[in-house]
Amino acid sequence: MRDEYGVYRNKTFCGDSRCKEIIDSRKFDRNRRKKESKKAKGVLHRGVRSRVRNRILRRDNAECVFCGLRGPGNVQIHHIVPVSEGGKDIGENLITICSDDHNMVHLDMDRYEKFLLEIAIRRENEHSGREKL
Ligand SMILES: [Zn+2]
Numbered sequence: 166m167r168d169e170y171g172v173y174r175n176k177t178f179c180g181d182s183r184c185k186e187i188i189d190s191r192k193f194d195r196n197r198r199k200k201e202s203k204k205a206k207g208v209l210h211r212g213v214r215s216r217v218r219n220r221i222l223r224r225d226n227a228e229c230v231f232c233g234l235r236g237p238g239n240v241q242i243h244h245i246v247p248v249s250e251g252g253k254d255i256g257e258n259l260i261t262i263c264s265d266d267h268n269m270v271h272l273d274m275d276r277y278e279k280f281l282l283e284i285a286i287r288r289e290n291e292h293s294g295r296e297k298l
Pocket residue numbers: 229230231232233234262263264265266267
């Protein structure tokens with residue numbers, strides 16, 4: 166591909182297509198980094214301590230709350246109220262979920278928050294006395 170422009174995307178452009186490629190790839194990298202950091206902020210879900218994680222897995226039977234997929238390797242622990250919004254590593258705020266459903270929840274966390282909190286609180290009540298955090 167040949168380009169005759171002296172200036173490309175506000176950058177001085179020597180006229181060589183390789184030069185254009187470099188400008189393009191730098192711009193692409195910057196955009197991608199911006200997107201990634203935005204994404205990381207929006208879907209923040211930090212890992213829980215392994216002791217807490219194991220307790221939640223036992224409470225929930227290591228089973229996804231939505232689809233029932235089972236097994237510690239298939240499921241993750243989700244903070245119903247995100248840590249970034251003051252959610253804590255306590256049973257009432259944690260639920261077992263598979264990675265597909267986890268992604269789904271993170272696309273619209275507000276929509277699932279109340280529903281998941283009710284389940285987590287009910288499970289905690291059923292579980293209380295048997296084990297302590
Ligand atoms: Zn699932």
